[in-house]
Amino acid sequence: MDEGKREGMPPSPGRSIGPASWAIRSIPRRLAAVLVSVEILAIAVVLTGGAVSASDVTTTGLWTIAVLAVAGMAHTEAALGVERMRRRVDQTPHMDLSSVWTFAAALLLPGCLATAVVLLVYLHLYLRAWRPSGFPVYRVVFSTATVVLAAHAAGVVVGLGGAAELFRSATGLVLLALAVLAYGLVNLVLVVAAIRMSGSGTSLLRAVGHRDELVLELTTLTLGAVVAAAVSAFGPALAVLVLPPLVVLHRTVLVRQLEEAASTDAKTGLLNAESWRLRAELALRAARHSGGTVAVLLLDIDHFKLVNDRYGHLAGDQILADIGAALRAEVRDHDLVGRFGGEEFVVLLTAADVDDLRTGAGAVADRIRCRIDDLRPEVPAPDGPVVVDDVSVSVGVATFPADGADLDRLIEVADAALYAAKAAGRNLVRHGLHTVDDPSASAPRPAHGS
Template sequence: MLVVVDGALSPPDVTAARLWTVAGLSLAGILHTEAALSVERLRRRVDETPHLDLSSVWTFAAALLLPGCMATAVVLLVYSHLYLRAWRPSGFPPYRVVFSTATVVLAVHAAAAVARLAGDADLFRTPVGLAVVALAVVAYASVNLLLVVAAIRMTGPRTTWRRAVGHGDELQLELATLAMGAVLAAAVTVFGAEYALLALPPLVVLHRTVLVRQFEVAASTDAKTGLLNAVAWRLQAERALRAARHAEATVAVLLLDLDHFKLVNDRYGHLAGDEVLTDIGAVLRAEVRDEDVVGRYGGEEFVVLLASTEGEDLRTTAGAVADRIRRRIDEMRPEVSGPRGPVVLDDVSVSVGVATFPADGTDLDRLLEVADAALYAAKAAGRNLVRHGLHAFEGTGDDGVEPVDGAVSDGQPVRGS
C-alpha cells in the first residue's frame, strides 16, 4: 500500500474503512457539540480566554487511526460545526477560530507522524505500540500548548508565562482527554467506527463538570489581577492556618497597600490604575511560592499568606520576604495608558504590614488586625516601608513601631535583608 507523500493521499489510502472512520469520528464530534451546546455557550460567556473544548477526543483518535490529511478532514468538520453552533453565536472572532483550528491541525499531524513510528506494530496490543501512543499524546499536547502559549504572549506581553500556560488541572484535563481519544481509537480499531458514539455520554458529563469548575474559578478570581478575591483568599488562608496549627508550624500574613494610588487614578484615569494593579498582581505571583496564598483584598490592598516549609520559622524570615516584595515593586516602571498616550510611572511603591502565627495571633482575624495596624504604622512612618505587627502594639519606636529582621528604615533595608 502506498503512503502519504508530500501531503497528498494516493488512491489506495482512501479506503472505505477509512472513509467510514472519518464519518464516524466527525459525526460523533458533531453530536458531542450538539449535546453540550448550552454548556459550551455558557463557558464562553463566563470566560473569553482560551480553554479546552474537549474535542481532542475525536481529533486525537483521528490522528492515531488515519493518515494526516484524512485526520485533518475530521478536524475541519468538527471545528467548523463547533464554530457555527457554539462560537459564532457567542461572538468568537473568526481569526481566533482559524488560529485554534490551525493549531489542532498541526498537533494532529505531529501525533500522526509519531504514530507512524510504530511501523507494522499494533498500536493497541503491543508494548511498542503503547509507547508510541504515549509519545503521540506528548507530541499532540506539546504542539498545541506551545502554539497557544506563544500566541497569548505575543498578543498580551503583560501576561506571564505561568499564567499563559494555565493551571495544572487544565493540563491534566487535556492529557485525560487525549487518553480518552487513545481508548476511543482502540475501540474503533477492534469493533468499528460506530463505537465512537459510546464515548458521547461520559464526555458530555465531563463537559458539564468542566463548566462547574470554570464557574468556581470565575467566582474566586479577581478580574483585574487574576489573583484570588477576598472571599476565596480567606477560605484558602483559613485552610492553611489550620494545617499550620495541626503541624505546630508558623505562617505569616502580609498586608500590602499601594502608596498614593489615588493620584494615579486622578492623573491618568482608572484604566491606568487597573494596569498598575495587574502589574502588582504579576509581581506578587512571581515573588512567592505556589503554596503561598495571594489575593487582592480590595481597592489597592493585597494580602499574602506565607506558608512555612519544614524547619522554617517565618517569625524571622517573613519581614525579609515582605521587604523583597517591597523593593521589587519600588523598582517597577510600569507603562500605562494616559490621556495623551503611554506614560511610564517611576514612583509606584507599597507599604507592608506583617503578622505571624502564633506570635501575633492564633486566628486569621487577629492576624489581619495586627497586620493592618502594622501597615498603618508603615504609612505613618513615611510609606514604602515594612513594619512587623507585634511592634506596632508594643510602641517601642518613636512612631510606635520598631524595624525587625527584613524591615526597613527610611526606605532602606536593614538587618536580615
C-alpha cells in the same frame, strides 16, 4: 490542550470579526514570531507529508473522516449551552475537549487525512462557539496549527508499529501510550511557549497549568483512544457512543469554572477576600498541626485615590491588574495572593521553618515593594495613554506564631505594621514586631490609599 486552554495570552479584542480580529500586530513581537513560526511549521509538516496515495483514500478512511468530523461538530453543538454559560462567567479561554476527535483521527488516519478532521472540527468550533464570543482569528489559527502538529507527532509514533496492531498487542499499547505523550507534549510545549512570550508575566508552572487541567487533558486523550479502538474494531459508527459522556464531562468542567469564578476577583484575577480567608485558614491550620509557620503580608497602594482622581477609574483598574500580576510573579505558586478590598492586597506565605520565614517574609515583602516601585504602567487617560511612574505600595508583615495565633490577629498585626510603614513615609516594609514600641502605632489611622 490547545492555546484556548491556557491563560496568559493577550485578551480578545471584543467581538470584532473584521481586520481587527486578525490584528496580530496588536500583540508583542516575540509572541507574534512564535505564532507565525508554529503556523508555518504546521503547513510545512502537512506539505512534506507527501500527497495522499490512492491506497490511503479508502471507503473506510473517508467514512472515518466523515464520522469523526460530524461527531466533533455534534459535540460542539451539544455543548454550546455549556460553552455560553462558561463565557458568561469567564471570558478567558478554556478547554474545548475536541482532542477526543483529533486524537482519534491521529491514531486511525494518515497525517494528511487526520489534518482534514482537525480543520473541519476547528472550523465548525470557530464558527459556532469562538467567533460569537469575539475569539480573535490569529488565536484560532494558532490553536489549529498546534493541534495539527500534535496529531502528526502522534501519527509518527503510531507509524512505528502500524495502526493495525495498536489495540491488539502489548507493543501496540506501549505505542498508544507514547502517542498520547507525543500529542500532549507537542501541544503543551507550543502553548506554554506562546504564553511565556506573551509578556503576561505568567510563571512556567502557571503556564503549564493546574494539575486538574492536565488530568482533564489526559482524560480527553484517553477517550480519543477509546473512540479509535471502537472504530477500529466495530466501524466508525461506534464513535457516537462517546458523545453522552463528553457532554457530562463538559458540565463537570463548567461546575469547576463556576467555582473559580466565585472565588476570583474580577479586576485582578487574584483570590477575592472571602476565598483568600478560607484558604488561609486551612493553611494556618496545617502549619499549626505540622509545627510549620505562615506569614501574612498586607499591602496598600500609596496615594491610590490621586490616581483615580487624576486619570480615572479605568486607569486605577489597570494599575490594580498590573500589581496583581507583579504579586503572582514574586511569590510561589502555592502561596495565597488575594485582593483584600479597594487598593489593599494580601499574601500568605508558608514555610516549614519558623526562623527562615521570619527573615524570608521580610525579604519577599521588600522584593515585591521594589518590583511594584519599578512598574511603569501605561494607563488610559482623557487625553490619551499616560505612563504612571510613581506607583508604590506600603507593606505590613506578620508571622505565626510570633505575631499571633489566629488569622484575625495576624491580619490585625500586619495592618498595624502597614500603618507604621505609611506613617514612616510610605513605599516601605514594616514587620509586626516593629510596631510594638512604635508611638505612631497608637495615633489615629488615616484611610488607606492616602
